[in-house]
Amino acid sequence: MVIRLRLSVLLASTAIAGLTGTTARAQTTSVASSATTAASTPAVSQAAPAQGEPKAEVVNVTGRTALTRSPGAGLMRVETAPKAIQTITRDFISKQSPTTNIQQILKMLPSANVMDQDSFGLYSGSTMVRGLDQTNIGWTLDGMPLNDIGGGQFYSNEVLEAEDLETVSLLPGSVNLDSPIVSGAGGLVAATMSNPSHKMGGLMDISFGSFDMTRQFLKLNSGDIGNSGVRFMFAFSHTKANNYRGPGLSEKFHYDFKLVKDFENGSHTGLTVSYNDQVNDSFLNPSLSQYRKTGYSTNYDADYGGVKDTGYYKLHVNPFRNVVAILPTHIVVNSRLSIDDSAYFWHGIGNGTGATTLTEGKTYYGGTYVPIDLTGDGKVTSGATYLALTPSNQEQFRPGNTIKVNYQLGSHHHLTAGWWYEYSNLLQYSPVGMVNQTTGEPDNIWGTRALIKMPNGQPYNYRDFLSLAQVNMLFIGDSMDYFDRKLHIDLGFKEAMMTRRVYNYVYGPGGTYNRNLHVAEPLPQIGIAWNFNRHHQIFVDGATNFKVPSNTSLVDYYSNTSAARVQRGGASTPQYSISEEIGYRYTGDTVIGSVSFFNYNMTNRLLTLNQYENGTSYSQTVNAGGQTSRGVDVQVSTRPILYHLRPYASFEYLSAKIDNNIGTTSTLNGATISDYLPTKGKSQINSPKVMAALGLDYDDGHLFVGAQIKYVGKQYATLMNDSSIPNYITDAVNIGYRFGSLGFLKSPQVQLNMTNLTNAKFRSGIYTFQNTLNGVTGVRGGAIAGAQPVYYLQTPFTAVVTVSTGF
Numbered sequence: 172m173v174i175r176l177r178l179s180v181l182l183a184s185t186a187i188a189g190l191t192g193t194t195a196r197a198q199t200t201s202v203a204s205s206a207t208t209a210a211s212t213p214a215v216s217q218a219a220p221a222q223g224e225p226k227a228e229v230v231n232v233t234g235r236t237a238l239t240r241s242p243g244a245g246l247m248r249v250e251t252a253p254k255a256i257q258t259i260t261r262d263f264i265s266k267q268s269p270t271t272n273i274q275q276i277l278k279m280l281p282s283a284n285v286m287d288q289d290s291f292g293l294y295s296g297s298t299m300v301r302g303l304d305q306t307n308i309g310w311t312l313d314g315m316p317l318n319d320i321g322g323g324q325f326y327s328n329e330v331l332e333a334e335d336l337e338t339v340s341l342l343p344g345s346v347n348l349d350s351p352i353v354s355g356a357g358g359l360v361a362a363t364m365s366n367p368s369h370k371m372g373g374l375m376d377i378s379f380g381s382f383d384m385t386r387q388f389l390k391l392n393s394g395d396i397g398n399s400g401v402r403f404m405f406a407f408s409h410t411k412a413n414n415y416r417g418p419g420l421s422e423k424f425h426y427d428f429k430l431v432k433d434f435e436n437g438s439h440t441g442l443t444v445s446y447n448d449q450v451n452d453s454f455l456n457p458s459l460s461q462y463r464k465t466g467y468s469t470n471y472d473a474d475y476g477g478v479k480d481t482g483y484y485k486l487h488v489n490p491f492r493n494v495v496a497i498l499p500t501h502i503v504v505n506s507r508l509s510i511d512d513s514a515y516f517w518h519g520i521g522n523g524t525g526a527t528t529l530t531e532g533k534t535y536y537g538g539t540y541v542p543i544d545l546t547g548d549g550k551v552t553s554g555a556t557y558l559a560l561t562p563s564n565q566e567q568f569r570p571g572n573t574i575k576v577n578y579q580l581g582s583h584h585h586l587t588a589g590w591w592y593e594y595s596n597l598l599q600y601s602p603v604g605m606v607n608q609t610t611g612e613p614d615n616i617w618g619t620r621a622l623i624k625m626p627n628g629q630p631y632n633y634r635d636f637l638s639l640a641q642v643n644m645l646f647i648g649d650s651m652d653y654f655d656r657k658l659h660i661d662l663g664f665k666e667a668m669m670t671r672r673v674y675n676y677v678y679g680p681g682g683t684y685n686r687n688l689h690v691a692e693p694l695p696q697i698g699i700a701w702n703f704n705r706h707h708q709i710f711v712d713g714a715t716n717f718k719v720p721s722n723t724s725l726v727d728y729y730s731n732t733s734a735a736r737v738q739r740g741g742a743s744t745p746q747y748s749i750s751e752e753i754g755y756r757y758t759g760d761t762v763i764g765s766v767s768f769f770n771y772n773m774t775n776r777l778l779t780l781n782q783y784e785n786g787t788s789y790s791q792t793v794n795a796g797g798q799t800s801r802g803v804d805v806q807v808s809t810r811p812i813l814y815h816l817r818p819y820a821s822f823e824y825l826s827a828k829i830d831n832n833i834g835t836t837s838t839l840n841g842a843t844i845s846d847y848l849p850t851k852g853k854s855q856i857n858s859p860k861v862m863a864a865l866g867l868d869y870d871d872g873h874l875f876v877g878a879q880i881k882y883v884g885k886q887y888a889t890l891m892n893d894s895s896i897p898n899y900i901t902d903a904v905n906i907g908y909r910f911g912s913l914g915f916l917k918s919p920q921v922q923l924n925m926t927n928l929t930n931a932k933f934r935s936g937i938y939t940f941q942n943t944l945n946g947v948t949g950v951r952g953g954a955i956a957g958a959q960p961v962y963y964l965q966t967p968f969t970a971v972v973t974v975s976t977g978f
Contacts, residue, residue, distance in 0.1 A: 179277040225719075230958075233919055235334065235376060236265040236907065242763040242866030243819030244877060245331030245806030246279050248338075249758050253661055253698030253710040255536040255767040256280060265641040266877055266905045268924040268971040269334055269378055270410055273310075273362055274298050274327040276336070278901070279864045279879055280344040281804040281821035282358075284857065284886075286936030288454060290926055290969035291384055291412050292333075293421040295326040297936060297963070300343050301771065302800045302827030303357030307718050308745070309346050310359045313443045315515040316351045317364065320569055320595040320640055322721035323354035328423070329447045329493050330362070333406050334374065334388060335427045340923035343804070344752045344769055345696060348648045348663040351573050351591045356718040356773065364429055364443055367404035369379045372449060376495065376975030378697070383420075384412035384971065403430040405485040415967055417470025418484045419452025421847070429550065440500040443653040446493070450616070454488040458939040459894065467932060467964060478558040481526040481753055483611045490616050491521030495705035507579040511589075516570035522618050523560040529603070531731065532557040536633065538729045538736060539681025541625055558611065560604030562618035569595040569887070571642070583651055587663075590646040597722065598852040601634035603731070620776075634732035635676040643668045656875065661698040666691065673725040673740075681736060682727035688742050692717045708756045718746040718777055729897075743794060748773040766808040771800040795890070797830030800856060811870075819866035829853035831864045835888060835942060837953025848942050848948030853892045857942045861885035877905045888937045888960035894944035896934040896962065904928060917977035924971045935962035 199693035242248065245262025257280045264276060277283040282301055290293035298305040306323035309316065318325050339362050371394030375477050378386040406427040413420045429446040452641035457469035471484035502510040532553035534543040545557035575589025585763060603623040605614040616622035622630045648663035671688040678684050698712035721742035728738035737744040754767030776795040804827040811817055829850045837846035854860075861884040868877040882903045888894045907922035939961035946957035 176850040184952050191660045192775065200869070209459075235269075235810060235922070235973075235977075236909065237262070238870055238872045238875075239809045241314045242810055244817045244870070246584055246866055247763055247808040248819075249763060250765070251659075251700065251702075251708065252755065253340065253659060253700035253713040254714075255282075255752055255754055255765075255769070255869050256340055256342055257804075257806065258338055260338050261336075261647045263273065264333055264336050266332060266875065266907065268292075269388060269973055270384070270764065270971065271330070271333045272327040273330060273339055273360070274305075274325075276333075276339050276340060277360070277820060278881060279808055279819070279866055280341055281823040281862065281864070282341060282929060283756070284377070284859060284883060284936075286292070286963045287966050288963065289412075289415060289421070291410065291421075291971075293328055293410060293412060293423055294451060294454070295328045295448070297938075298325075298360075299857045300341070300357045300800065301823075302798070302825060302855045303579075304379050304720075304857065305937070306354055307357035309350055309352030309355035309359040311350065311352070311359065312445065312495060312798050313362075313364055313497050313499060313566050314351070314513045314573065315443075315495060315517070316569075316571070316593075317495070317610075318352070318354050320353075320567065320593075320600070320722075321565075321597050321638055322723060323718065326491075328449065329491065330495070331364060331445055332388065332406060332425055333425060334376070334408075335364050335404075335406050335429075337363045344463045344712065344767075345716060347666060347697065348587065348646050348661075348814045349573060349575055349589055349591070350373075351520060351571060351593065351642075352642070353642060353667065353669055354718045356674065356716045356746050358716075363444075364427065365404075366370050366427055366431055367402045368423050369402060372699070372973060372978055374640040374977050378973040380412075380417045380971035381413050381969045382413040384410070386410040386973075387974075400433040400435075400824075401430065403428070404500070407820075407933045414454065415699055416467050416964075417472035418452065419471070419638075421449070421451040423447065423449040425449075429473070434503075435595060435628040437503040438501055442500070443495075443497040443499070449490070452484055453489055455487070456961045457484075458961050458964060459888075460902050460959055462934065462964075463947070463964060463968070467795075471502075478556055478608055479528050480507065480611060481528060481558065483526070484943075485612050486526035486558075486606070487524055488613075488616045489521070489523045489851040490518065493517070493519035493521075509577045510574070511577065512572065512574045513873050514572045515570070518567065520566040522616075523565040524560055524562040524604075524613070524616055524618065526606070527559055527561050529557050529559050531557070532578075533732055534631070536625065536631065536679075537677045537730055537815060538734045540734070541631075543625055543631055545623060553674055558608060559623060560606050560613040560616075560618065561601060562604060562616075563599070563601050564618045565595045565597065565599045569593065573593075583653060586648070587650070587652040588647045591642065593642040595638075595640045595642075597637055599634065599638070599641070600632045600725075603631045603633070631731075632677060634726075634728060636722075637674045637676070639672045639674075640722075657702045659700045661696070661712075663696045663869045665694045667694060668692075669719055671722060672717065675724055675740075677729060678727055679734075679736065681730050682729070686725040686740060686742065687723060688720065690717075690719055692745060692747065706758055708758070709754065710756070711751075711753045713749070713751045716748045716750065720745060720777060731785045743777070745777045746773060757941060761810050761812060761886050764805075766803065766805045768803045769801065770799070773800075789824075794834070795829065795850075795855075798827060798875065799940060800825065800827040800828055800855070800858075802826060814871050815871045817868045817870075819863075819868075821863075821864045825858055825860055826857035829855055829890065833949055834940075835949070835955060837949040837951065837955045839951070839953035844951065844953050845955045846951045846955065847952055848890060848955060850890050852885065853890060854887050856887050856890065857888050859898070862904070875905075875907050875909075879903045886937065888962070889941045889944050891947055893947075893957075894941070894960055896937070899931070899933050899935065899965070901935075901961040901965070902926070902928055907934065915978050919976035920974070922975070924972045925969065925975070927966060927968045930968040931965060932967070933965050934962040935965040937961075938963050 248258040270291040284299040346359040362712040556844030646665035696714040700710040808819040832847035
């Protein structure tokens with residue numbers, strides 16, 4: 172009775188404090204009795220499995236983790252689709268630190284090069300896939316697009332807690348036919364939220380770790396509500412941690428909800444909601460010279476140093492709130508005809524802040540001088556200085572819907588036709604916020620009030636533009652099976668049409684108020700698989716993908732301290748890629764393996780350049796011309812062998828070459844001219860030739876131990892390949908023990924996760940690339956100046972202890 176009372180008090184205080192929780196039901200290789208998860212995820216046509224394929228044996232427990240026979244302890248799944256797919260399942264996810272985000276989950280896959288900003292998943296890092304950055308990858312949750320509609324960025328710290336994550340699939344070669352994606356030149360990452368349990372119960376876990384990290388999580392399952400066919404789950408978490416270097420901390424409140432309604436005829440509908448409220452103090456990523464001089468001590472200032480101290484850490488904050496909601500519905504009309512519909516909504520508001528010291532008498536708006544009283548003394552005093560907050564704000568509304576009709580025509584053809592529509596509204600602006608000149612603290616980190624205003628009473632926004640985007644995508648496909656389902660063929664075609672309208676409210680001399688971009692891309696795809704028997708399969712596929720240029724590339728930017736135009740906007744050509752793959756899969760009773768050879772040809776390769784302006788980080792799109800990427804991916808794993816061991820190995824060889832010289836400017840005889848950077852034949856940035864990973868898991872139902880290491884080869888930080896970061900190795904270990912149930916406590920568990928056991932320090936990725944480090948002579952003879960890249964740093968040794976129990 173006392174134990175029950177104490178638990179009830181703890182759960183109540185957790186909910187009041189704003190903490191999250193999730194239920195981690197026993198993971199099986201056949202997920203969920205409802206088809207909701209599958210229907211709400213973009214369909215991947217699967218070649219028919221051969222007869223007699225063994226089913227995975229599963230020992231069910233109610234708790235955070237479960238004993239399964241998943242290949243590689245969940246780092247690999249049996250795939251049959253006629254394309255490369257790399258999937259991580261709940262088995263592996265549940266044994267990672269519960270703070271882990273979706274990007275960090277991908278690290279062990281052969282195609283993924285993941286760069287962390289922190290150890291706890293509270294910050295979004297960056298992911299490269301076969302030489303393409305994360306803005307070239309489509310990211311979805313239960314079939315809903317998660318990429319920023321403006322520039323294609325994905326922020327993994329804002330989406331779904333690890334306890335609620337069922338699977339993550341990386342499709343490195345192509346996106347699915349019905350994927351609602353306009354930035355999928357590098358493939359697709361599809362995440363699914365776990366379905367609510369059929370039994371009432373829940374999960375609670377508490378974590379603590381390095382850098383004063385604390386986390387509380389609660390998940391409640393309704394179970395089946397009578398005979399209504401309805402069940403739901405609600406999860407709530409709170410995470411807080413100090414930054415591993417420099418001053419500051421991060422704090423996150425997160426909520427997940429999922430409802431499923433099943434009908435007797437096989438139809439089902441549901442609702443998925445994920446809400447995130449987070450404030451992070453930013454890290455300062457070091458340039459090359461900073462890294463060589465101060466290394467890991469390159470940070471924002473812990474103490475305020477006066478009105479010229481734009482590096483004070485309280486002026487560099489990232490507050491953001493966002494919610495995603497998906498309404499997936501599957502309607503069975505008859506045995507041959509069904510309809511799938513997925514309506515969704517995304518809303519986000521927040522910023523990344525920076526700071527600058529402004530001077531009265533030198534304040535400009537849209538290339539024109541405007542006298543502004545910065546100090547608030549009622550007059551403009553030439554030379555008076557003021558430390559101001561300069562956030563990069565955005566608010567985004569993104570509703571959309573995907574509908575498709577499925578029809579089984581005879582025994583050989585499964586026809587699909589559908590339409591994706593979306594209309595988004597994205598407002599981006601950079602106001603000038605008030606700062607206490609004595610303490611250095613901003614009056615409002617959200618940049619929505621306490622703003623410096625112009626003489627006309629309007630906020631002094633040195634950037635202010637609205638982007639409207641309308642997307643229509645029509646698709647049709649046929650999945651065919653012949654020769655007793657040994658031969659499987661997917662044929663598909665989609666026409667993606669997008670109109671982007673940008674209205675610039677701060678345009679000056681030579682600038683443009685409105686620019687529009689109209690895109691229509693035909694995107695055929697084909698996949699063929701041949702199943703020799705239940706063990707052996709070969710497949711080939713060809714696909715076309717594209718990426719729309721970012722909205723910011725259409726906008727003219729002006730300095731707020733001079734009349735200079737710092738960016739000339741203009742319409743860009745979309746990136747277009749053609750990919751081919753040929754692969755082989757072996758599915759044995761014990762050993763699972765796959766190998767795929769790939770080739771990409773890209774035109775108008777769009778690179779994302781991260782820069783700092785007025786202390787604020789922002790992104791800009793750079794057209795890097797053509798690119799050819801070729802290589803091979805290998806994965807191999809086993810089910811349990813030798814006393815519960817499950818090894819896993821992956822390997823990638825990648826050759827990513829720039830096909831042409833890239834346009835830029837240079838200086839010739841004192842004049843600025845159009846020129847070309849001599850990059851033809853150079854290797855692409857952030858594209859290591861070799862990556863390899865090894866994992867090993869032991870799990871006897873009570874004690875589980877796992878270890879993972881990954882090797883990442885040399886990566887270039889400049890397009891001229893005159894600066895690079897050396898190869899490195901990362902590592903992680905997890906240890907846990909499941910206890911027997913005690914009363915209403917189901918399978919209580921303790922778990923320890925550790926990363927970077929040697930506390931190694933090195934540059935782990937490129938945050939900002941440059942044309943050249945040392946300077947170079949352009950094709951037309953001009954001098955192209957060098958500039959310094961900026962880097963991600965490897966996070967230090969980190970340990971997280973988690974105590975959890977089902978109930």
